[in-house]
Amino acid sequence: MAGQITGTVQDVNSFPEAGPGExxxxxKPSEPRPAATILLLRDREEGGPREEGVLEVLMLKRSAESxxxxxxxxxxxxxxxxxxxxxxxxxxxxxxxxxxxEAGIHLDLSTELIPLARWVTPEVVKTRFDTWFFIARAPxxxxxxxxxxxxxxxxxxxxxxxxxxxxGGDMAIVFPTLKQLEALVPSAHTDQALERAAADPNASRxxxxxxxxxxxxxxxxxxxxxxxxD
Numbered sequence: 001m002a003g004q005i006t007g008t009v010q011d012v013n014s015f016p017e018a019g020p021g022e023x024x025x026x027x028k029p030s031e032p033r034p035a036a037t038i039l040l041l042r043d044r045e046e047g048g049p050r051e052e053g054v055l056e057v058l059m060l061k062r063s064a065e066s067x068x069x070x071x072x073x074x075x076x077x078x079x080x081x082x083x084x085x086x087x088x089x090x091x092x093x094x095x096x097x098x099x100x101x102e103a104g105i106h107l108d109l110s111t112e113l114i115p116l117a118r119w120v121t122p123e124v125v126k127t128r129f130d131t132w133f134f135i136a137r138a139p140x141x142x143x144x145x146x147x148x149x150x151x152x153x154x155x156x157x158x159x160x161x162x163x164x165x166x167x168g169g170d171m172a173i174v175f176p177t178l179k180q181l182e183a184l185v186p187s188a189h190t191d192q193a194l195e196r197a198a199a200d201p202n203a204s205r206x207x208x209x210x211x212x213x214x215x216x217x218x219x220x221x222x223x224x225x226x227x228x229x230d
Contacts, residue, residue: 029123032130036095037077039116039180040105041190042138042156055189057181058144059162060102061153068127072172073155073162075180076102077131088115091132103154104145111136114194115203116183119176122209122220130206133180135197137190159184175209175220 040058057075064071076099084094092113099105113134121128144154157165159181165171166178173181187193197203209220210229221228 030126030128032120032128034080034091035078035129035131036080036091036098037075037131037133038095038099038113039075039133039135039184040099040138041135041193043189044158055184055187055193056156056158057184058103058138059155059157060144060146060151063150063152066150069174072174074174074177075133079129092134095134102147102151104147105142107136107139114197116197117180118204118206120206120208122211124211131176135193137194
């Protein structure tokens with residue numbers, strides 16, 4: 001069931017074995033940990049193979065030894081530390097810190113980080129997060145260097161290409177990450193993606209996916225869907 005929670009566009013057999021942190025919890029839901037993730041954006045140079053868009057986002061591949069979501073492609077991010085501070089400023093600091101720790105990229109704290117979405121892990125999952133997704137422009141000329149501990153690979157990828165790779169079983173990507181990639185697809189370049197996020201009145205609204213069905217046939221549903229449980 002944990003594997004089926006991770007995504008709906010792929011055959012679950014294409015996913016790596018779930019980590020211990022993804023165990024099912026049928027008792028009282030655990031308290032979500034505050035967390036922050038950053039979608040770092042850049043524009044690919046003109047003349048590339050795709051004519052319809054130049055937007056790229058940084059994605060990292062988690063280590064196969066990870067306690068949580070091993071071998072899955074994610075955006076840089078992690079849990080809020082006490083030294084990060086509180087509120088949105090603390091979460092932005094957390095996102096910047098995690099980007100540096102996991103991808104070797106230093107982002108000045110004056111860089112604009114715009115909220116894109118806020119997702120809470122389903123209640124049936126053992127390890128839960130209350131995660132803010134931020135988007136930001138990448139500094140010119142930077143390259144990602146995975147820490148080779150938490151993250152083993154880095155990739156700048158067009159959001160539509162990442163979705164196609166996920167659907168084809170070539171990239172293991174979890175459900176919330178897929179949804180953030182989908183949100184980027186309408187934007188052809190970084191300026192447009194930042195403008196769309198800044199204008200979205202729902203960017204900070206909590207999205208709590210729920211899992212319905214059984215262990216053989218589980219499905220993730222979102223609050224706007226008709227069969228979302230009360």
